[in-house]
Amino acid sequence: MxxxxxxxxxxxxxxxxxICDLNTCLGACCIEGDSGAPLIYEERDKIEELLPVIWDDLLPEAKKVIEETGVSYIDEEGDLVTNLIHGKDCVFTYYEGNGICKCVLEKAFREGKSDFYKPISCHLYxxxxxxxxxxxxxxxxxxxxxxxxxxxxxxxxxxxxxxxxxxxxxxxxxxxxxxxxxxxxxxxxxx
Known part of the structure; x- marks a missing residue:
């Protein structure tokens, strides 16, 4: 240490x-696992503010989950995490034509629509x-x-x-x- x-x-x-190899893994870290991405409360609040900006890029299933239960939840370990679609995909995922799973929050940032890159837990993964x-x-x-x-x-x-x-x-x-x-x-x- x-x-x-x-x-x-x-x-x-x-x-x-x-070095992340998205062409091989296809963004599996946003899809697999037993809960969503860890969040801090300030990130959750920022994401809620950004919903109008990213709404059109969200998957239809993600919109439904967010409308019903919000952008986040407390997982079994007591951590605040992003919500999931059918217990699998993060609600902020989208898929490019080549099948690579990406993040709508990062997409909005890269397009200059937001000053929030994505949750730090995702950026650091x-x-x-x-x-x-x-x-x-x-x-x-x-x-x-x-x-x-x-x-x-x-x-x-x-x-x-x-x-x-x-x-x-x-x-x-x-x-x-x-x-x-x-x-x-x-x-x-x-x-």
């Missing part, structure tokens, strides 16, 4: 290679954060659907923390990321 400020970081973040009294644990969720991302990362020589620079800076700041980069490069087997 590595400590930077009030974070305890798994070495997996700096030792493992990773496969990193998962867990808040404790006095510190935040920064862990890597290993899942078979991301095996292709590990293979692509190894082939391209990109570490997970490098691939996730943008969301890590978004969550923790530039100075934190610079400290992480220095620590990663100081490891004995670092290139």
């Amino acid at each position: 590595l400590q930077i400020d009030d974070t305890i970081i798994s070495f997996d973040l700096i030792e493992r290679e990773f 496969p990193v998962r954060l867990k808040e404790y009294d006095g510190f935040t644990a920064v862990n890597v969720h290993r899942w078979k659907i991301c095996k292709c991302a590990e293979v692509l990362g190894r082939r391209e020589g990109v570490k997970l923390y490098q691939f996730l620079k943008e969301p890590l800076v978004r969550r923790f700041g530039e100075e934190w990321y610079e400290q992480l980069d220095i620590a990663a490069k100081a490891l004995p087997d670092a290139e």
